[in-house]
Amino acid sequence: GTDSHTTMINGIGVVAWGVGGIEAEAAMLGQPVYFLTPDVVGVELKGKLRGGVTATDLVLTITEMLRKAKVVGKFVEFFGEGTASLSVTDRATIGNMAPEYGATMGFFPVDDKTIDYFKGTGRTKAEIELFEAYFKAQKLFGVPKAGDIDYSQVLTLDLGTVAPSLAGPKRPQDRIELGNVKDQFETLFSAPAANNGFNQPHERLQQTFRANDGIELADGDVLIAAITSCTNTSNPSVLLAAGLLAKKAVEAGLKVKKHIKTSLAPGSRVVTEYLEKAGLLPYLEKLGFNVAAYGCTTCIGNAGPLAPDIEAAVVSNNLVCTAVLSGNRNFEARIHPNIKGNFLASPPLVVAYAIAGTVRRDLMTEPVGHGKGGKPVYLGDIWPSSDEVNKLMKFAMNPKVFRENYAQVAANPGKLWKKIEGVKGQVYDWPKSTYIAEPPFFAGFDMQPAATSPHVRGAKALALFGDSITTDQISPAGSIK
Numbered sequence: 001g002t003d004s005h006t007t008m009i010n011g012i013g014v015v016a017w018g019v020g021g022i023e024a025e026a027a028m029l030g031q032p033v034y035f036l037t038p039d040v041v042g043v044e045l046k047g048k049l050r051g052g053v054t055a056t057d058l059v060l061t062i063t064e065m066l067r068k069a070k071v072v073g074k075f076v077e078f079f080g081e082g083t084a085s086l087s088v089t090d091r092a093t094i095g096n097m098a099p100e101y102g103a104t105m106g107f108f109p110v111d112d113k114t115i116d117y118f119k120g121t122g123r124t125k126a127e128i129e130l131f132e133a134y135f136k137a138q139k140l141f142g143v144p145k146a147g148d149i150d151y152s153q154v155l156t157l158d159l160g161t162v163a164p165s166l167a168g169p170k171r172p173q174d175r176i177e178l179g180n181v182k183d184q185f186e187t188l189f190s191a192p193a194a195n196n197g198f199n200q201p202h203e204r205l206q207q208t209f210r211a212n213d214g215i216e217l218a219d220g221d222v223l224i225a226a227i228t229s230c231t232n233t234s235n236p237s238v239l240l241a242a243g244l245l246a247k248k249a250v251e252a253g254l255k256v257k258k259h260i261k262t263s264l265a266p267g268s269r270v271v272t273e274y275l276e277k278a279g280l281l282p283y284l285e286k287l288g289f290n291v292a293a294y295g296c297t298t299c300i301g302n303a304g305p306l307a308p309d310i311e312a313a314v315v316s317n318n319l320v321c322t323a324v325l326s327g328n329r330n331f332e333a334r335i336h337p338n339i340k341g342n343f344l345a346s347p348p349l350v351v352a353y354a355i356a357g358t359v360r361r362d363l364m365t366e367p368v369g370h371g372k373g374g375k376p377v378y379l380g381d382i383w384p385s386s387d388e389v390n391k392l393m394k395f396a397m398n399p400k401v402f403r404e405n406y407a408q409v410a411a412n413p414g415k416l417w418k419k420i421e422g423v424k425g426q427v428y429d430w431p432k433s434t435y436i437a438e439p440p441f442f443a444g445f446d447m448q449p450a451a452t453s454p455h456v457r458g459a460k461a462l463a464l465f466g467d468s469i470t471t472d473q474i475s476p477a478g479s480i481k
Contacts, residue, residue, distance in 0.1 A: 004099040005230050005328065011092030012117070013110035013135070018099065038104060039074045041066075042151030045082030047160040051386045054238050055090040056326065056346035059097050059231070060167045060175045062157065066101035067173035069155055076103040077151070079144040082159045083108065088117035089235040096231045097328050100172040110135045111142050120397030122406070168330050168343035169322065170196055171468070178349070179364035185220055185341065186360065189320060198320045198340060205360075211313035215259050217321065218358070223306060223314070223339060224323035225256070225354035226298035227264045227289060227347045232326040234267030236274065236396030237389055242289075242347035243280025244384035244392075249355055250283045252382060253371030256354045259310055262288035265297040270405050274395040287351060299327030301334055301477045314338050324353040331472040352379055 001009075004018040023033050043066075049058060066076065076098065078091070086094075091108040098106040110131075118128050135141040164178040169188065174196065176184045186205060191197025200219070208216045232238050256262060264284060266272050272291055275281040284290075296302060303323070305311065314321055315338055322341035323330075330342035343359060353359065355369050367376035423429055430438040465473070 005096050007098040007105045008092045008096040008230060008234075010095030010098065010105050010107045011088055012114055013108060013140075015105065015107065017105045039152035041069070041071050041074050041076045041103070042149060042154045043076055043078050044080035044146055044154060044156045045078055045086070046080055046156065046158045047082050048085050049159045049162060052383060053162050053164060054241065054346040054348070055086075055093040055235055056232055056238055056344075056349075057165045058090070058159070058162050059094045060165050060172070060344060061162050062094055062106075063097055063101040063167070064173050064175040065155065065157060066103060069153075070102070072102040074103055074152070075105055075107060076101075077107045077109075077149075079109070079149065080146060082157070084111060084113070084143040085159070086113070087237065088113050089237065093231055093235050097172070100328055109143050110140060117397075120399060120402075122399040122402030164346075164349070166324070166343045166345045166349065169341035170330065170332050172329060172344055179362060181343070182360050182362045185322075189219060200318070200320060209313055209317045209319065211309045213307070213309040215310065215313075217310070217313055217317075217319060218360075219320045220341070220358045220360035221319075221321045222260055222324055222353050222357055222359065223310065223321045224261045224298060224303055224325065224336060225289075225350050226262070226303065226323070226325040226327070227284075227350050228297045228325055229265075229299035229327035230267065230296075231328040232347055233265060233271060236271075236393060238326070238347045239266070239271055239275065240278060240280065240389050240392045240396065241384050242351050243275055243278060243284055244388055245348040245351050245382050246287050246289065247280055247283040248382035248384070249351065249368075249377070250286050252377045253373075253375075254287075254355050254369045254377055254382075256287045257357050258288075259307060260288070260354055260357060261303060261306060262290075262354055263292040263297060263303070264289040265293050265295065266291060268294060268405070270396075270401055273401055273405070274398070278392045278395045280392075284351075287354065289351065289354075298323070298325050298335060299329060301336070303336055306336070306338070311338055322359050324350050324359070326350050329470075329472075329477075331470045334472045334477050337476075348383070352382075 001016060001018050002021065002024045006016050006018040009016050019027070019033065027033060043062070078094070083091075095106045095108060098104070115128060115132055118131065132141070165175050166178065166181055167173065167175045169185065186202075188195075188197040189200050189205060190202040191199070193199050205219055208218045210216050227233060227239075227242055266275070272281065275284070306314070313319070320340045322343060323335045323339050324343045324345050325335065326347045327344055330344050332340070335342045341359070343353075345353065352363060352368055356363060363379045368379050368382065369377055371377045423431065471477075
């Protein structure tokens, strides 16, 4: 695939990963893509996740663990009883973040959970029977147990040790358990940049700053809270949990401050439909989480601008304000050019931090906010149980809804799609476009390349970097400040 998060499809037993534009073009032109046979790292998952722990918490834990194990350029395959206990959507969440933990892919075998997923998402009986028969005939059906496969290396994770977590403020592998977020932010606030810090005077944490519109701001304030990205917004367990938390929060009288930019970008229209049918979307909307789009939003820097007065106060006072999002990447300046601290979190925690309004509140011991009658409301008061989420899962795994939705995409895509005119013939003739422009090096292009000098002369390095450089530091995904 041409997206780095193509690896999400590893969750249903498909061997796939993202490639660069040049590799994709070569493949479309019938050219092979060469790579060395990779090592295969087996990750044995044991036990089960505890109640209240989400797939997001698990993938952030795995990202931290595999980054330390240095799996760059390797295939990762998950096996063991813990793997078999995970739903396909949880597996897809883990496969999705393979680029963040550095692996070429994070593969999950096909088993009964895969079959159940296809049944729940509207595949036909004939398709499912053929799929199952093929994998069984190839002896590829079922999750391997310990000792079944001779991996290049084996790592182990007990799912029972996974705890609610965030990751940040600058890298996806920097996981922080929920109860340590406040202290970690305050430590990094005055730590040098070389130690992943912000290099600001510690005493400034006691100050507040007033914007022109009268709103008071402080370091650590949450200014963007987004349920977004392909990693989480197609996983019903965490989307339903976010909706349930929003419902309980609204009923308790909690609110989100109006200057916090909130958004919801579901993985598809199916998500919006099951949130509506479960009666949860109105509660998300009351907290400001309105459906913004179906696609890449905040995670790739498409959050849009902050209110002018807020942005001016942040810039003029050099504030270290934060974004909390259910995305997969949080590199510096990616989410917003003027928001320095960015934390990845599960959708329900995104809602909780939007209500809290700051990462400098310990949500394990301090109230998320104050509700009706000034009563303190704690995270435990509004956090949904696994049973509550499971009771609503019937709305998410409805074959009829999936079939109707995707039939609509094919049969009636909308007026704008119908207006798009394609190019005919074997050669693209570069019609006028504000999006796809003819590269200058295609001018005078011929099937027989012109002769070039065999020597490279006068070449100079454009930039020299240290370790842990991201694509965003080379070419920012968001607006360039």
